[in-house]
Amino acid sequence: MPMKLLTVAVLAALGLVGCNSSNDSNDSVLPRVKSVEFIGMPAPSTDQERASAYTTAAVKVTYDDGSTQASPLRHQSLYYSTDSITGETGGHVYDVKGNVLKDVNGNPFIAETPDSNSLLQVSGAAATGKGGNPLYLVTHFEYVWRDSSVPPKDLYGKAPMVMKLSTVDQSKSNGDLSVVKLRNISMAGVRGLWIPCAGSLSPWNTHLGSEEYEPDARCLETDTCANVYGKDSHLAALIAMNTYFGDTTTAKPYNYGLLPEVTVKADGSTTVAKHRIAGRISRELVQVMPDRRTGYQGDDGTYTVLTMFVADKADDLSSGTLYAAKWNQISDQNGGAANLTWIKLGSATDAELDKMVNTDNIKFSDLFESSDKEVAGFVKVVAGHEKVKTEWLRLKPGMEKPAAFLETRRYAAYLGATTEFEKMEGVTVNAADRKVYIAMTRMSSGMEKAKDATVPDHIQLPKSLSGAVYELTTAQSVKDSAGNAINSDYVAVSMKALVVGEDIAKDAVGNTANVDKIANPDNLKYSEIMRTLFIGEDSSTAHINNFLWAYNVDTGKLARILSIPAGAESTGLQAIDNLNGFAYIMSNHQHPGDFSPNIDPALKARLTPLIDPLKGSVGYISGIPQLR
Incomplete structure (x- = not known):
């Protein structure tokens, strides 16, 4: 309350306090939005602030009749990963039969990692019993971080994962949201789910999810994962899915790293499909363009690729054509700039690709001859998602199509596309300006100018560990x-x-990036009416506390609008301009207390007892006046 009262007092001093937004739907007499300005908050300074998710930011809306409304923002949690609602615990995960999975001590796994949100309305949904508008919320839980051992073991990637469906009541008077029912979305029909990261709401009102990493089929087939990568992350995929199926034979690497689509029906039942035409990469998420056919996607890792797919039909991702980009650099200043050309990888349908994997049992060695040393007649390929991996490959006759969709990054490199991007994460679209925005957590490794000839070196930028958000301009009538x-x-x-972020020398608390600029951008969402790009951080080293930012694309003003607990990642972004007359910014945080190694030891000692590492939060920001 003191923070909220302080914000109102500041707004009053600025002459910005207005009435709360009404739910009047008479658009013929109500003015339209002219501009929206977010009034930022300072970085946290006290231990309590550093241990909390909170906002003291505000928003000012100017309408075309000259009137204004201003309001403090409010951050609210819908539920935590440890909460149980109608018998379902947020962070519980399941096997193929629907049994709750437990760790070695017999305690249920708790995934403290809520990520993507899609808040949606389905025509014909039954009343909630609380008198409000019935809504549904699809939420990813990305991974299990730790078990109940003392000290806890790192379980990253070693458990199958889940999406949860909330039935949500939206108050008709003030727009407040509350969860009245929580249930698990079964993934049995799509052979389970591994590391779902970010996602988006499709133009046709389905949830488009992700599987952030794709198990490396070559190293799994040759049993060299641990030697190649120095850890068992690719083996973790099979550990996770073997746990899901309860056997060691059912899981296949080519069934993961795909694009899950969830359809929610009026009665709250769900159907899930996994699409293959978007390729198989370390997918952060897919963003579909206004044509309802074209999609862009982030590839989260080191030495990754920018891809675009074009579906054959609108609102149908079961068949299409996949492309990979080549970066043709024109500047290395302020994060760099380039022209893009597109290399066609192939065209296919989900059905034919699924048959290759699950009926024909295709393997990596069916697609390529491979070597870790130079071989005459082989193509040198530099690609990966954990670290640079140089291979020499030769495509086997007739294997172009499966190579394009099952080994997308390798095949893109094979054909000359750029595979030097570094942790390419969130993607969103500005429809009015025909722009696409993509987050790059940092510009290092492949994005730096190469020191030797081990990589093609398309991208040659100064190193930046703070990262940047890139703007892509689109056009019509383009040729590959x-x-x-x-x-x-x-x-x-x-x-x-x-x-663009700004690296600094480590400060007193451990920040290595300017706290008044972005650092390690990850989640992105864009609001058409607010003309605002929302940027959520996943800074494991640069910022001790991660932030959610609002960037106005017209004024260039950047405002911090949320601070989350130290060590947590800002996730679950969704910008909602008008849902029954109310606007929201969906915003979660995951793995609180996963402290940066740079944090001041004394500060860490004080914050540790204040933060529950199991309490990832599913939440939202409200307080935005009516947008129309």
Whole structure:
């Protein structure tokens, strides 16, 4: 309350306090939004602030009749990963039969990692019993971080994961949201789910999820994962899915790293499909363009690729064509800029690819001959998602199609696309300006100018560990690298850094990036009416507390609007301009207390007892006046 009262007092002093937004739907007499300004908050300074999710920010809306409304923002948690609602615990995970999975001590796993949110309305949904509007919320839980051992073991990637469906009541008077029912979304029909990260709401009102990493089929087939990568992350995928199925034979690497789509029906039942035409990469999320066919996706890792797919039909991701980008650099200043060309990888359907994997039992060695040393007639490929991996590959005859969709990054590199991007994460679209925004957590490794000839070196930028958000400009009537027309009106032709972080020498508490600029951007969402790009951070080293930012694309103003507990990641972003007359910014945080190694030891000691590491939060920001 003191923070809220302070914010109101500041707004009053600025002459910005207005009435609360009404739910009047008479658009013929109500003014339209002219501009929206977020009034930022300072970085946290006390231990209590550093241990909390809170906001003291505000928003001011100016309408076309000259009137204004201003309001303090409010952050509210819907539930925590440890909460149980109608018999379902947020962070519980399940096997293929629907049994709650437990750790070695017999305690249920708790996934403290809520990520993607899609808040949606389905026509015909039954009343909630609380008198409000019935809504549904799909939420990812990304991974189990730790077990109940003392000290806890790191279980990253070693458990199958889940999506949860909340039935939500939306108050008709003030728009407040509350969960009245929580249930697990079964993944049995799609052979389970591994590391779902971010996601988006499709233009046709389905949830588009992700599987952030794709198990390396080559190293799993040759049993060299631990030697190649120095840890068993790819083996973790099989550990997780073997646990899911309860056997060691059912899980196949080519069934993961895909695009899950969840359809929610009026009665709250769900159907899930996994799509293959978007390829198989370390997918952060997919963002579909306004044509309802073209999609862009982040590839989260080291030495990764920018891909675009074009579905054959609107609102149907079961068949299409996949492309990979080549970065043609024109500047290395302020995060860099480039023109983009697109290399066609292939066209396919989900059905034929699924048959290859699950009926024909295709393996990596069916697609490529491979070597870790130079071989005459082989192509040198530099790609990976954990560290640079140099291989020499030769495609086997007739294997172009499965290589394109099952080994997307390798095949893209094989054909000359750029595979030097570094932790390419969130993606969102500005429909009015025909822009795409993509987060790059940092510009290092492959994005730096190479010190030797081990990589193609398309990208040559100064090192930045704070990262940037890039803006992609799209065009119509674009041809691919072979001179063939791309059947999309939203083909990115250029890419430049738009919002850039700033590295600094480590300060007293451990920040290594300027706290008044972004650091390690991850989640992105764009509001068309607010003309605002929301940027959530996943800074494991640069910022001791991660923040959620609002960046106005017209004014260039950047405002901090949320601070989350130290060590936590800002996730679950969704910008909602108007849902029954109310606006929201969905915002979660995960793995609180996963402290940066740079944190001041004394500060860490004080914060540790204040933060419950199991309490990831599913939540939202409200207080935004009515947008129309």
